Amino acid sequence: MTSTMRKGAVVLTVAGLLGAAGATAAVAGQDRRSPTQDSLNSLVRKEKFPAALASVTKNGRTTSLVAGSARLGRPVPVPVDGRVRAGSNTKTFTAVVVLQLVAEGKVELDAPIEKYLPGLVRGEGIDGRNITVRQLLQHTSGLPNYTAYLGVEDFTKVQHKFFQAHDLLAAALAHPADFAPGTKWEYSNTNYLLAGLLIERVTERPVQEQITERVIRKAGLRDTYWPQVGDQTIQGPHPHGYAQAHSTGGEVVDATEMDPSWGGAAGQLISTPSDLAAVDRALLDGKLVPPAQLAEMRKTVEAPLFPGWQYGLGLFRVPLSCGGVYWGHGGDIDGYETRGGATEDGRSVGLAVTALPGTFGDAEPAAVAVLSAVDTAFCK
Template sequence: MQINTTSAVRKGVAVLTVAGLMSTTLTGAAMADPPSNSALQRSLDSLVGQEKFPAALASVSERGRTTSLVAGSSRLDRQVPVPRDGYVRAGSNTKTFTAVVVLQLVAEGKVELDAPIEKYLPGLVRGEGIDANVITVRQLLQHTSGLPNYTAHIGLDNFEEIQHKFFQPHDLLAAALAHPARFAPGAKWEYSNTNYLLAGLLIERVTERPVQEQITERVINKAGLRHTYWPQPGDQTIRRPHPQGYTTGNHATGDVIDATEMDPSWGGAAGQLISTPGDLARFSRTLLDGKLLPAAQLAEMRKTVAAPVLPGWRYGLGLISVPLSCGGVYWGHGGDIDGYETRGGATDDGRSVGLAVTALPGTFGDAEQAAKAVVATVDTAFCT
């Protein structure tokens, strides 16, 4: 489930190559926590040693106790300790925040889940095979609308060219609507960032306030998230402390570049937030504990359809159900954006996990193998 973000190195910084640099990466053993966390520490070390992610960060909470673990190095070109619970780009975790605001508006009687989006965004959504009178708000949040994905059409394969480019939401929407519908609304499930771009515009139309303000006031502040924020227009940095993030600058050449600084405007309500593994875990916990939504809307959020990403995964309204090897499931989301991948969530019995690595799977090796290793590490965090 990838939000392929684009980011390149700052002007004057040389493009990095993998050869000769990975040997400088720190192993996590020197920073290991007590023996009770040894299985998770070994998994984090494996993400660095075997899968070649520059760094891995994890936050695990259970019964009121939170532990933060790290592995690797904050930089490829030299050894720099990884900050425990450092800031990372949260990517598509933003979608859950957006979905919560929409569902709060449903609870307030301002939005109907099964109403057509034409009711809230009149005249905006038009295209070949695209009818806003048929697509519902629920279908936007559940990725069953059939709308084409704008991130496939804005040049993300050449990240260096768009790393510092500012995108307006309506330009992103135009990029999507220039292409035909993928399928009839409700016919199947397919991930599309366009759904959450529109959910953000719906929030702005209904509340008459900026989506970033609504997410901040209604979710971030309400959940007590002290290290989560929406970067303001023009802010291409990440607050400190943070590890550097790396990506493939141009898919044609395969060169690896520093992607830490970038313009995240193309992410918007689908992927713009910055957070920490600890805050992402705390958000999932707060959501499942019913502190952000009334019971009726949380129940709607947890009504799922099959999401053929990995076996057993199911998608609700901005929320994914993932099976655990030790039984049961956890509820969360995850995010992929150039420089960072995040995974994790919370269980109904009180466990919560946040995990981040500082490159997308495939940047330094086999993408499928690395992605599965990240998911397996989250499973280890929940099950040991």
């Protein structure tokens, strides 16, 4: 989920900063001076993320690495491959289920969403009869982003608030379309909220059940789960995540416990770096959808978030400095940012930091540093 990147200075004691940056670790035989470990250390020491975690698979060998501290202000070991909030990585899982339904003949990619959710998608410049399922999954629908209207710029007011999916949709549809369907690309969580409702309408089962059975279990993921209604915790070993209380800056709060219901099919999952890398690996290896539907997922449009980025159906196509590309998603949700994916030649990377870029300094260089660390993990 793309959450507001919070900017501004945070007052911390020198001891607190040293505590957060004081612990680094490498496991599974990885050289502590490896380029990837150096990148994680830099994310902690230079960019001031409390912790960084990575899982890297190359030549059939998986290595997990950590840096920093699991708690801000004191040295607490970061759990190796610990669980984090996965945010918008959830969109890949949701898209996979929709493409499975396409393969089963239950959904048509180029049919209007009106066919499956009649009368639901209406608003100023908004008509479900003119928006296709493909445009939802591709972020070319023009639907306004509901997260812009939930008051998430004041995190403490929504941290423990429960949201119903239809209330989230109403928040989006109360605003005019951003553009005519199919005319441009713009990221909107509303697209995947509707994709989740589509899954429920077609299967007559909860979206969390379908994602669990059709993706999590099929991919063999051991530490990924959809939090049940009312569960604000992260189960199992995990580092704490931190967020600015207000988008204008100021106090940093512990965001580990929060109600993730506003994420839904767009961003509710909890996972680990290795599981996030594994689901992209399973997808590219043809274990989750048939070849025809995987080809549809990899038909891309320009996604001008960063140079060279493109977006398919629930997947970004990201260029690598060493040549080639990786396919994945990534997620931003208060307390955690995750990035990574998989390549055609068998490499896969999952990386997480325990705050959004901008929580402890300038957002842009911190965001670029995270992406650079992912590139290093793939290329060096």
